[in-house]
Amino acid sequence: MAVLPTLPKCPSFTIFSSSSSSSSSFPSYRTTSFWCCATTQSQVAVVNGRSDGEISQRNEIRLGLPSKGRMAADTLDLLKDCQLSVKQSNPRQYVAEIPQLSNLEVWFQRPKDIVRKLLSGDLDLGIVGLDTVSEYGQENEDLFIVHDALEYGDCRLSFAIPKYGIFENINSMNELAQMPQWTVEKPLRVATGFTYVCTTELALTFSFFLLGTIFLHLLFLAIEFRLSLYQLGPKFMKENGVKYVTFSTADGALEAAPAMGIADAILDLVSSGTTLKENNLKEIEGGTVLESQAVLVASRRSLIQRKGVLDTTHEILERLEAHLRAVGQFTVTANMRGSSAEEVAERILSQTSLSGLQGPTISPVFCKRDGRVSADYYGIVICVPKKALYKSVQQLRAIGGSGVLISPLTYIFDEETPRWRELLAKLGL
Numbered sequence: 001m002a003v004l005p006t007l008p009k010c011p012s013f014t015i016f017s018s019s020s021s022s023s024s025s026f027p028s029y030r031t032t033s034f035w036c037c038a039t040t041q042s043q044v045a046v047v048n049g050r051s052d053g054e055i056s057q058r059n060e061i062r063l064g065l066p067s068k069g070r071m072a073a074d075t076l077d078l079l080k081d082c083q084l085s086v087k088q089s090n091p092r093q094y095v096a097e098i099p100q101l102s103n104l105e106v107w108f109q110r111p112k113d114i115v116r117k118l119l120s121g122d123l124d125l126g127i128v129g130l131d132t133v134s135e136y137g138q139e140n141e142d143l144f145i146v147h148d149a150l151e152y153g154d155c156r157l158s159f160a161i162p163k164y165g166i167f168e169n170i171n172s173m174n175e176l177a178q179m180p181q182w183t184v185e186k187p188l189r190v191a192t193g194f195t196y197v198c199t200t201e202l203a204l205t206f207s208f209f210l211l212g213t214i215f216l217h218l219l220f221l222a223i224e225f226r227l228s229l230y231q232l233g234p235k236f237m238k239e240n241g242v243k244y245v246t247f248s249t250a251d252g253a254l255e256a257a258p259a260m261g262i263a264d265a266i267l268d269l270v271s272s273g274t275t276l277k278e279n280n281l282k283e284i285e286g287g288t289v290l291e292s293q294a295v296l297v298a299s300r301r302s303l304i305q306r307k308g309v310l311d312t313t314h315e316i317l318e319r320l321e322a323h324l325r326a327v328g329q330f331t332v333t334a335n336m337r338g339s340s341a342e343e344v345a346e347r348i349l350s351q352t353s354l355s356g357l358q359g360p361t362i363s364p365v366f367c368k369r370d371g372r373v374s375a376d377y378y379g380i381v382i383c384v385p386k387k388a389l390y391k392s393v394q395q396l397r398a399i400g401g402s403g404v405l406i407s408p409l410t411y412i413f414d415e416e417t418p419r420w421r422e423l424l425a426k427l428g429l
């Protein structure tokens, strides 16, 4: 029998959500649809037909990359910069290869499906935003973040409220929580696309309806198997003391919800803040639930059990690290007159911007004068960050440097990376 991935236990959390909330009257927005979410999970499990701990029988290693959207192009660019260009014979083809990595298949998928397929065992590795891992990964222990900072796709998952009306003077989560407007009957309505159901905790809800003041009728007793709500948002609201809150889901253009009267606040990704500003919304102090950027994520089971996944992950990680370290760094070479390498080193290290990564490399430049070979000059090589480049050149000149050559760096391979050591330690290898 198929077994669902391990689900984390959410703290029990009372959310005053009801299907009679105003959002239900708008077809593009829907209130909490527990059954729908539950079905999605079961489908994943049934499709897999595998229990936790097992991996599927296939030989090739599979890497999932975003097929569309804002992560797609940047992901391909990053891999190209790491000399791991993806070869796709046709843009409509969802499978591709990276010739440098043997036995690896690239599968283009929607970001959320990459996470789902890592969980189901249909992918071994993937590159997506941390927000997508948090939302669709359900904190499942099988998901292993191999590299947590690929330095693109930066955004944050934040609460935003209108700049006007009752929110005009509200500027922090604390102030939002203190607003007297939110009650059991009229909770704060939050629209969000981050709606993953996180726990199978069942809540029995008895609904009594009062008709007028004369007739008190129990119209019906509804038992709702309420798969206690959304993960990131509710947890965050609880931590911030917002007691009365209801969440509704929407697929896009969330920023319209407050102005349309569908929600009081939204929980969505923010990057430049332009969309919020254009829709008269504002972020508030303490309202960021998660900072996100692109990450490399792996299935723990695949890393341990599937032949070659660990080695391939090591190579990808090394190339990523080496490339990301090199971004924005330049190699500076120059000649400098001096009596010895030590004396030249003294002069260089007296300057603040010339210490390089581990210190300057200094080599004698030999020339023949009057039939004698001697080293009056020394060639120096240092790495300099882009922002300190001009200052470094000035400092080099000031201590007698000449013939300064500057070239960009492709890779900086250092000793074994801390991330790799951490990965091995966490896997118990």
Ligand SMILES: Nc1ncnc2c1ncn2[C@@H]1O[C@H](COP(=O)(O)OP(=O)(O)OP(=O)(O)O)[C@@H](O)[C@H]1O
Pocket: 068, 069, 070, 071, 111, 128, 129, 130, 131, 132, 153, 154, 155, 251, 252, 269, 270, 271, 272, 292, 293
């Ligand atoms: N405004 C943004 N700026 C930077 N990165 C973003 C922004 N919005 C989203 N992202 C990152 O890019 C990822 C993919 O977003 P994208 O908009 O392409 O897909 P989606 O919103 O999940 O799907 P769709 O928009 O097709 O419904 C997000 O999960 C997030 O990590």
Ligand SMILES: O=P(O)(O)OC[C@H]1O[C@H](OP(=O)(O)OP(=O)(O)O)[C@H](O)[C@@H]1O
Pocket: 251, 252, 253, 254, 255, 268, 269, 270, 271, 272, 273, 274, 275, 276
């Ligand atoms: O802070 P900004 O730079 O303005 O970006 C924020 C917007 O970007 C994302 O939407 P996207 O463009 O992906 O559209 P979507 O709502 O259809 O996903 C996000 O949902 C915000 O609406």
Ligand SMILES: [Mg+2]
Pocket: none
């Ligand atoms: Mg989007």
